[in-house]
Amino acid sequence: MSDKKPDFDEFLDKFRKHREVMIEELHKVIVGQSEVIEQILAAIFTGGHCLLVGVPGLAKTLTVSTIAQILDVQFKRIQFTPDLMPSDITGTNVLDENDAGRREFRFVEGPVFTNILLADEINRTPPKTQAALLQAMQEREVTVGQTTYKLPEPFFVIATQNPIEQEGTYPLPEAQLDRFMFNVKVDYPNLAEEEQILTSATTGERQEVRKVLSAKAILYLQKQINTIEAGPLTINYVARLVRATRPADPASPKFVRDLVDWGAGPRAGMFLIAGGKAMAAMDGRPSVSLQDIRRVAVPVLRHRIATNFQAQAEGMSSETIIARLLDEVPEPKIPKYV
Numbered sequence: 001m002s003d004k005k006p007d008f009d010e011f012l013d014k015f016r017k018h019r020e021v022m023i024e025e026l027h028k029v030i031v032g033q034s035e036v037i038e039q040i041l042a043a044i045f046t047g048g049h050c051l052l053v054g055v056p057g058l059a060k061t062l063t064v065s066t067i068a069q070i071l072d073v074q075f076k077r078i079q080f081t082p083d084l085m086p087s088d089i090t091g092t093n094v095l096d097e098n099d100a101g102r103r104e105f106r107f108v109e110g111p112v113f114t115n116i117l118l119a120d121e122i123n124r125t126p127p128k129t130q131a132a133l134l135q136a137m138q139e140r141e142v143t144v145g146q147t148t149y150k151l152p153e154p155f156f157v158i159a160t161q162n163p164i165e166q167e168g169t170y171p172l173p174e175a176q177l178d179r180f181m182f183n184v185k186v187d188y189p190n191l192a193e194e195e196q197i198l199t200s201a202t203t204g205e206r207q208e209v210r211k212v213l214s215a216k217a218i219l220y221l222q223k224q225i226n227t228i229e230a231g232p233l234t235i236n237y238v239a240r241l242v243r244a245t246r247p248a249d250p251a252s253p254k255f256v257r258d259l260v261d262w263g264a265g266p267r268a269g270m271f272l273i274a275g276g277k278a279m280a281a282m283d284g285r286p287s288v289s290l291q292d293i294r295r296v297a298v299p300v301l302r303h304r305i306a307t308n309f310q311a312q313a314e315g316m317s318s319e320t321i322i323a324r325l326l327d328e329v330p331e332p333k334i335p336k337y338v
Helices: 004-026 034-045 060-071 086-090 132-139 191-203 215-226 232-243 254-259 266-282 290-301 309-313 318-328
Strands: 050-053 075-079 091-097 103-109 116-120 141-144 147-150 156-161 182-185 260-262
Touching: 004 034, 004 060, 004 215, 004 266, 034 050, 034 060, 034 156, 034 182, 034 215, 034 266, 034 290, 050 060, 060 075, 060 116, 060 156, 086 091, 086 132, 086 141, 091 141, 103 147, 132 141, 132 156, 182 290, 215 266, 232 266, 232 290, 254 260, 254 309, 254 318, 266 290, 290 318
Parallel strands: 050 156, 050 182, 075 116, 116 156
Antiparallel strands: 091 103, 141 147
16 A cells, blocks of 8 residues: 555646646636536546536537547537437448348447547437437447447546427436436526637637547546545445435435435435545545535536425425535544544
8 A cells, every 4th residue: 555655646646737737728618617627527537427407508519529629539429309219329230231242231330439429409309219328328338139339438428408498308317317427507607708708709719729638548547536535434424415315214304305306316425426536636635525525416416306396386496405405414523532
């Protein structure tokens, strides 16, 4: 352990510098959205998927495509529409004629065979096509006919969703929502940021970004970040926080039992710890703190808590419930040794 620590400290220092360069490159193109960028990078560095939710025109697609450019990985985009078929995503078998004149089936890969897949407006396609991504997101593989094909590594799905467009949309089922590590809210820019966006748009200049990390480097980073320590106190806090979101749990607060239909499952706890490790690594720290868990609590939990009619009548969203939980779930007490 003592031999490893200096090497690991050196890794953390290099990783922190890489992260700073990446953010600097991103801000050549993207104005503001610091939290959004931080959460997307945290998901990528831990192998998670992201769901970006925001109204049109907030540069969701531009953000993802720019991240793909600086990461030097393969990037593909699918525009989801009501007539999109599952085979349009996964690929299909086509009848082909080989050099000997014999006909045989040949698999033609779909756009899912990439490193970063942008699923644009994922709620505009029917559930059958949405489900085509489920196996890819969870198992990193695709089954077509009798054959299962491995997807390239690393593999991330970053989906976008418009929260205000309801007509002709198909809400994602809870099982698929749960596969997304983060539900990232993309909000409007502030006044200074909007003025900067308008100024850039009028000049017509296009900023070029440079590549920072390769696919091989990302896989190495994921492996190293996974070794960051999450101590027993942190795990205890995460377990109690997740269990407090469940109205059937005896330890949940009264407001949760009154306002929530169902809460987060164990996968939420896994993602809280993984997100905490990413936050610690991006700050150059070798262990997860409770503050790291709080930083990722809202994007991890907001799509895993279903509020009931009473909550909606009182104007209580899943985000306000998470904020109350962060205030009310006590931090674990550090044992004192005499």
